[in-house]
Amino acid sequence: MEDIRAYIETGILELYVLGDVTPDEKLQVEEMAKKHPAVKAELDEIERSLELYAQENAVEPSENLRSRVMGSILTNLGDDNNFPEKPQPVNHKLVELTARKENNFYKYAFAASLALLIASTIALVSVYSRLQQSTNQLEAIQLQNQHFSNRVNLMDRELGIFRDPSFKLLKLQGTAKTPASVVMLAFSPSKKKVMIDMGNVKLPENDKDHQYQLWALVGGKPVDLGVFDAKNDSTGMKEMKSIALADAFAVTLEPKGGSVNPTMDQMMVLGKF
Amino acid sequence: MVFSLRNHEKIAIEALYDMYSAALFGVISRIVVDTAIAEDVLQETFVKIWHSFSSYSTEKGRLFTWMVNIARNLAIDKIRSKDFKNQNKNQEIENTVNSIDEQRSTVYKPELMGVKDLVDTLKPEQKSIIDLVYFKGYTHVEAADELGVPLGTIKTRLRMGIQQLRKHFN
Numbered sequence: 125m126e127d128i129r130a131y132i133e134t135g136i137l138e139l140y141v142l143g144d145v146t147p148d149e150k151l152q153v154e155e156m157a158k159k160h161p162a163v164k165a166e167l168d169e170i171e172r173s174l175e176l177y178a179q180e181n182a183v184e185p186s187e188n189l190r191s192r193v194m195g196s197i198l199t200n201l202g203d204d205n206n207f208p209e210k211p212q213p214v215n216h217k218l219v220e221l222t223a224r225k226e227n228n229f230y231k232y233a234f235a236a237s238l239a240l241l242i243a244s245t246i247a248l249v250s251v252y253s254r255l256q257q258s259t260n261q262l263e264a265i266q267l268q269n270q271h272f273s274n275r276v277n278l279m280d281r282e283l284g285i286f287r288d289p290s291f292k293l294l295k296l297q298g299t300a301k302t303p304a305s306v307v308m309l310a311f312s313p314s315k316k317k318v319m320i321d322m323g324n325v326k327l328p329e330n331d332k333d334h335q336y337q338l339w340a341l342v343g344g345k346p347v348d349l350g351v352f353d354a355k356n357d358s359t360g361m362k363e364m365k366s367i368a369l370a371d372a373f374a375v376t377l378e379p380k381g382g383s384v385n386p387t388m389d390q391m392m393v394l395g396k397f
Numbered sequence: 398m399v400f401s402l403r404n405h406e407k408i409a410i411e412a413l414y415d416m417y418s419a420a421l422f423g424v425i426s427r428i429v430v431d432t433a434i435a436e437d438v439l440q441e442t443f444v445k446i447w448h449s450f451s452s453y454s455t456e457k458g459r460l461f462t463w464m465v466n467i468a469r470n471l472a473i474d475k476i477r478s479k480d481f482k483n484q485n486k487n488q489e490i491e492n493t494v495n496s497i498d499e500q501r502s503t504v505y506k507p508e509l510m511g512v513k514d515l516v517d518t519l520k521p522e523q524k525s526i527i528d529l530v531y532f533k534g535y536t537h538v539e540a541a542d543e544l545g546v547p548l549g550t551i552k553t554r555l556r557m558g559i560q561q562l563r564k565h566f567n
Contacts, residue, residue: 134552139552141458142537143470144537158456167458168458171458171459171462172459172563172566173562173566174531174562175461176562176566178423178461178465179419179420181420181423181424181427182422183419183423184418184419184422185418185419185422189436189439189440190414190415192440193440193443194414196444197410197444197447198407
């Protein structure tokens with residue numbers, strides 16, 4: 125009992141209450157308090173008096189601090205994983221939900237962008253191939269158009285010949301050698317033009333070593349007016365060498381490129397004015 | 398009260414705040430003079446009480462003793478922290494006079510008048526030791542240095558002073 129009295133008298137209990145003891149001393153005091161009710165009672169007295177002393181010295185903190193403190197405690201509730209029970213479920217869930225929502229948003233946004241990218245690529249490829257197709261079609265149509273306009277020009281020129289009053293049309297009839305042959309010819313003395321209507325040439329087809337040659341007879345002498353080929357599918361007017369005056373025209377079959385003088389026994393057609 | 402605090406009930410911490418915030422703030426604001434910082438420390442104190450409540454047991458002593466030790470330690474940590482020291486260094490010259498006044502004003506605070514009367518019933522040497530250890534957060538070793546008195550004497554005076562208080566409150 126004397127020992128306990130002495131222990132209390134050392135002042136260690138006061139320092140213990142003030143938190144001014146080493147961990148060893150702390151354990152020692154707690155041991156003593158457990159064993160000896162007198163120590164425990166003394167501790168309690170010291171604590172009570174210091175608590176009352178603190179109450180006497182109380183300083184009221186500002187009004188708004190209370191809500192600030194409660195706010196920070198409740199905010200921290202959300203992070204508290206060791207929540208045994210009766211947490212603030214609303215708050216707790218709210219924090220989690222917001223976080224998850226955000227996560228999902230970015231996931232979905234990423235997936236959506238990816239899908240959009242794939243869709244755009246497919247669309248782009250398809251549009252590009254269709255564009256290519258259209259370009260090809262357009263080229264084909266332009267080509268056709270060109271062809272037609274060429275044809276129209278040609279026809280126009282031919283038509284011009286038939287309309288021109290200075291042109292005279294002459295039908296060269298087949299000779300005894302080829303009675304069925306016919307060559308239509310247009311001649312304009314004033315314009316010095318001779319043209320063969322290739323669509324109306326009725327002559328046996330020439331082989332590749334021979335060509336037909338047109339002659340003009342001027343004062344009984346033959347004048348070379350150029351060569352041409354006779355084919356079944358020939359069309360249009362073929363302009364020959366120019367001449368101003370002619371009594372008659374004749375066509376002979378000559379070696380390819382023509383001859384200086386006509387081979388008379390190969391005369392196919394003949395026509396006179 | 399202790400039970401519902403252990404269960405983290407909001408109403409318990411509110412009751413605890415209403416009962417003890419002023420007493421704790423009294424201790425904190427004598428260690429940390431700047432009111433705004435002292436309020437920060439009080440906030441930290443309650444957050445810490447809330448989170449580490451499981452480490453308190455009634456066997457170890459009164460709840461207030463446990464809480465006031467938390468508050469005192471946090472307050473001492475604060476004034477020794479780098480932030481706090483830098484903040485003081487960075488104060489502008491014009492404000493220095495005021496802040497010095499504020500720092501000394503503890504002595505003149507009206508709420509301290511009652512304490513002064515009370516402490517006047519103590520002997521001056523008891524009063525100064527209780528001032529240093531209880532209000533200023535000194536350890537008794539630091540207090541012995543400050544007052545230039547042997548450790549044993551410090552302990553005795555502290556004990557006598559507290560006994561004086563016990564008589565006063567009884």
